[in-house]
Amino acid sequence: MWDKAWVFGSIINIAPFFSLDKFISLDAKGKKQYTLDLIQTATLSLSDEYGWDKTVFENAYDNVLKSEFVFKINCPAKQSRDRKKTGNLIIEKTETVTSVYINIQIGSLSIKRKLFAKKNLWWYDCIYILARHTKWLDTERFGIDYGKGKIKALYCLEKDQVQLFEGGEQVTEINFSKYFVLN
Numbered sequence: 001m002w003d004k005a006w007v008f009g010s011i012i013n014i015a016p017f018f019s020l021d022k023f024i025s026l027d028a029k030g031k032k033q034y035t036l037d038l039i040q041t042a043t044l045s046l047s048d049e050y051g052w053d054k055t056v057f058e059n060a061y062d063n064v065l066k067s068e069f070v071f072k073i074n075c076p077a078k079q080s081r082d083r084k085k086t087g088n089l090i091i092e093k094t095e096t097v098t099s100v101y102i103n104i105q106i107g108s109l110s111i112k113r114k115l116f117a118k119k120n121l122w123w124y125d126c127i128y129i130l131a132r133h134t135k136w137l138d139t140e141r142f143g144i145d146y147g148k149g150k151i152k153a154l155y156c157l158e159k160d161q162v163q164l165f166e167g168g169e170q171v172t173e174i175n176f177s178k179y180f181v182l183n
Helices: 020-025 028-050 054-066 127-133
Strands: 006-008 011-013 071-074 086-093 097-106 109-119 134-136 141-146 151-156 161-166 169-171
Touching (some): 020 028, 086 127, 097 127, 097 141, 109 151
Antiparallel strands (some): 086 097, 097 109
């Protein structure tokens, strides 16, 4: 533990107190909370020392608590061809699982369905590439269409059904490692 920050070039180092005994005694959620509190202590201390806007860190802290430590990305909404519906992809990540959902809005009706779940491969996760290929295939089907039909993960409004395709064939689970080296 240092009394104040130590600067080396453009890098600021700070070391708030960390108790290994306390950390080890906590359950998984407690460990996340302890780590988050440690980071928050450091950022608020640095904010005081360097005159940074604390609200940025306070808002981030509150958002992490509200999300219950689930990393979530709401991708931009896309409008259907008939302009009556919008759909967007939602990515939720825990330490081990990447879950992918679609959310479709039809007037005041909201439909959320899970497309698939897969192993979380952190920044190497192929979902970041797949998310760029989200679209309406027609007025009834919305989801991911990657590689000219190599991978499709869609929700069909008409059938109220999630459909997964690999190489043009309908499957129950997509083998992402066929198409992405680290998946």
